[in-house]
Amino acid sequence: MSQLEPFALGVIDALTALLMMAVNLLPENLAAPFEYRFMQRALLTSVLVGAICGLLSCYVVLKRWSLLGDAISHAVLPGVAVAYLLGWPFFIGAFVTGALTSLGIGAIERHTRIKSDAAMGLMFTAAFALGIVIISKIATSTHLMHILFGNVLGVKTSALLLTLLASLVALLAIWLAYRPLLLYTFDPQQAQALGFNTGAIHYGLIMLLTLTIVASLETVGIILVVAMLITPGATAHLLTDRFTTMLAISVAVGVTSAVVGLMLSVSLDVASGGTIVLVASSLFLVALLAAPRHGLVARHWRRWRLNAQA
Amino acid sequence: MIDPVPALQARRLCAAYHQQTVLEDITLSLPQGQWTAIVGPNGAGKSSLLNLVIGSLAPLRGELRILGKSPASQRRAGNIAYMAQQEHMEWDFPISVRDTVLTGRYGLMRHDPLWQRLVPRHWANPSHRQAVEAALEAVDMADYAARPIGALSGGQKKRVMLARALAQQARILLLDEPLAGVDPPSEALILATLERERSAGRTVIMVTHDMPSARVHADNVLLINRTLVGMGTPDEMLSDAMLARLAVGAPEARHGGTRVAA
Numbered sequence: 210m211s212q213l214e215p216f217a218l219g220v221i222d223a224l225t226a227l228l229m230m231a232v233n234l235l236p237e238n239l240a241a242p243f244e245y246r247f248m249q250r251a252l253l254t255s256v257l258v259g260a261i262c263g264l265l266s267c268y269v270v271l272k273r274w275s276l277l278g279d280a281i282s283h284a285v286l287p288g289v290a291v292a293y294l295l296g297w298p299f300f301i302g303a304f305v306t307g308a309l310t311s312l313g314i315g316a317i318e319r320h321t322r323i324k325s326d327a328a329m330g331l332m333f334t335a336a337f338a339l340g341i342v343i344i345s346k347i348a349t350s351t352h353l354m355h356i357l358f359g360n361v362l363g364v365k366t367s368a369l370l371l372t373l374l375a376s377l378v379a380l381l382a383i384w385l386a387y388r389p390l391l392l393y394t395f396d397p398q399q400a401q402a403l404g405f406n407t408g409a410i411h412y413g414l415i416m417l418l419t420l421t422i423v424a425s426l427e428t429v430g431i432i433l434v435v436a437m438l439i440t441p442g443a444t445a446h447l448l449t450d451r452f453t454t455m456l457a458i459s460v461a462v463g464v465t466s467a468v469v470g471l472m473l474s475v476s477l478d479v480a481s482g483g484t485i486v487l488v489a490s491s492l493f494l495v496a497l498l499a500a501p502r503h504g505l506v507a508r509h510w511r512r513w514r515l516n517a518q519a
Numbered sequence: 520m521i522d523p524v525p526a527l528q529a530r531r532l533c534a535a536y537h538q539q540t541v542l543e544d545i546t547l548s549l550p551q552g553q554w555t556a557i558v559g560p561n562g563a564g565k566s567s568l569l570n571l572v573i574g575s576l577a578p579l580r581g582e583l584r585i586l587g588k589s590p591a592s593q594r595r596a597g598n599i600a601y602m603a604q605q606e607h608m609e610w611d612f613p614i615s616v617r618d619t620v621l622t623g624r625y626g627l628m629r630h631d632p633l634w635q636r637l638v639p640r641h642w643a644n645p646s647h648r649q650a651v652e653a654a655l656e657a658v659d660m661a662d663y664a665a666r667p668i669g670a671l672s673g674g675q676k677k678r679v680m681l682a683r684a685l686a687q688q689a690r691i692l693l694l695d696e697p698l699a700g701v702d703p704p705s706e707a708l709i710l711a712t713l714e715r716e717r718s719a720g721r722t723v724i725m726v727t728h729d730m731p732s733a734r735v736h737a738d739n740v741l742l743i744n745r746t747l748v749g750m751g752t753p754d755e756m757l758s759d760a761m762l763a764r765l766a767v768g769a770p771e772a773r774h775g776g777t778r779v780a781a
């Protein structure tokens with residue numbers, strides 16, 4: 210680990226330098242804040258978070274896992290609290306409780322007559338409540354606010370490293386398991402019939418989701434991360450009928466909202482997590498209105514033309 | 520020509536969903552290279568029998584062998600192509616008809632060299648591409664290849680699902696009511712395609728409610744109503760007497776009766 214660290218820091222420096230080349234193309238007043246080290250870290254974190262959330266959100270949207278994403282992100286809170294108590298890195302606690310909750314949801318769903326949406330609501334509110342109670346005992350409310358709503362300007366190098374690692378893992382997993390993941394998302398029964406280990410794919414995808422959520426904690430926070438796991442994928446779904454294109458558009462939407470949101474929040478001096486999500490929502494709105502085939506304008510235009518012909 | 524290893528062999532096979540038995544004491548053996556029609560009333564357990572083969576239902580008791588090995592290993596080897604009665608897939612999925620059929624090849628792609636699995640499919644093994652185009656031709660859906668899968672009618676979707684099973688070029692084709700909801704010209708086309716598959720030495724196992732086509736095309740007919748009611752040639756099994764026996768099997772068997780044997 211100690212030998213890896215200089216290497217990882219080197220990678221971060223290189224990525225930052227690349228980003229700064231792009232930033233320096235911007236007008237002076239936009240580029241100025243990025244002279245600061247913490248702003249550069251914030252920018253790189255945002256780009257990475259936007260990218261992996263964009264990737265994962267395609268699976269979340271197509272698999273109808275929005276509520277599961279919401280559940281895992283809330284369930285992360287007690288893990289953060291316990292890790293804080295024990296002095297561990299917060300992401301270990303977060304990952305453990307997030308994963309435990311998704312296992313618990315699966316178990317309730319399979320062994321009782323409770324349906325999955327109730328199982329999710331039950332588990333994540335309980336976990337979230339536990340987290341709130343622990344945190345109210347040990348930390349200040351600013352700290353709680355940062356966990357809930359993110360604090361991208363205060364991202365430490367260790368958190369940036371985690372985000373980088375999570376991005377690499379997610380990217381590699383999706384690339385290597387592209388076909389099994391696609392087939393499982395599209396048609397799980399066929400995946401089973403073709404001899405794929407659907408249990409492993411299912412839990413693997415949940416682990417990736419948990420990892421992404423943990424990696425996005427500091428940027429957008431627990432409450433808003435689910436927006437980044439739904440909006441980019443939903444936007445892309447409106448714009449294309451091809452899965453690879455959907456992945457690309459979704460990543461683009463995620464990165465654009467993260468970067469534009471960060472810049473807007475700095476120049477307007479408002480909360481960064483909220484601004485990032487608002488930018489993503491605006492992009493969705495534009496797609497909803499203007500998408501070439503599935504957009505509202507196109508749909509009404511087609512109907513109007515049909516009526517005009519008749 | 521006939522391989523001594525049966526395509527499907529069941530010994531005292533039982534299956535249940537949550538305590539409710541749906542298949543009881545099934546013992547049978549289907550030879551390779553033949554066309555078997557599985558016939559029985561609604562709720563008889565026909566789809567459940569296929570579910571045992573594809574692993575979405577685990578047997579309660581008894582043994583099931585495919586080509587002499589466990590179903591799981593044959594699934595992994597790519598020897599079983601399956602078409603479901605009702606697709607549980609996402610029709611809104613952003614995928615074209617052609618790529619949907621290509622997913623039938625995903626099992627076989629595991630045996631490709633690693634680099635081919637990591638590059639876009641145009642650079643990968645051309646045999647997959649050829650199998651997909653041939654399968655689309657066989658169900659007369661080649662003209663729709665570029666359409667999104669959600670933009671098809673119900674019958675067209677069925678034909679694409681059949682094309683996906685054909686594209687796998689597996690030794691065993693498991694088809695759950697492939698002709699239901701398909702128009703007569705397409706039905707004739709599909710039956711002709713399946714005839715070709717059989718002459719190529721493949722085993723066709725097909726659940727059907729369509730007696731006339733079973734009479735003409737099948738080598739064997741399997742009558743199932745929770746238990747195995749009978750197995751034999753179409754002429755023997757699709758006689759009025761046997762079909763009457765098949766029908767009365769239902770209510771008693773459902774109430775836990777133990778009658779009916781072949």
Ligand SMILES: Nc1ncnc2c1ncn2[C@@H]1O[C@H](COP(=O)(O)OP(=O)(O)OP(=O)(O)O)[C@@H](O)[C@H]1O
Nearest residue numbers: 536537541559560561562563564565566567568604
């Ligand atoms: N997922 C399930 N959970 C519980 N019971 C089931 C399930 N699927 C099927 N069954 C029950 O198992 C029995 C057999 O069902 P199966 O689907 O095998 O019938 P089938 O012979 O294919 O009928 P059909 O001709 O209507 O397709 C039925 O009584 C049904 O109620």
Ligand SMILES: [Mg+2]
Nearest residue numbers: 565566567604
């Ligand atoms: Mg059925």
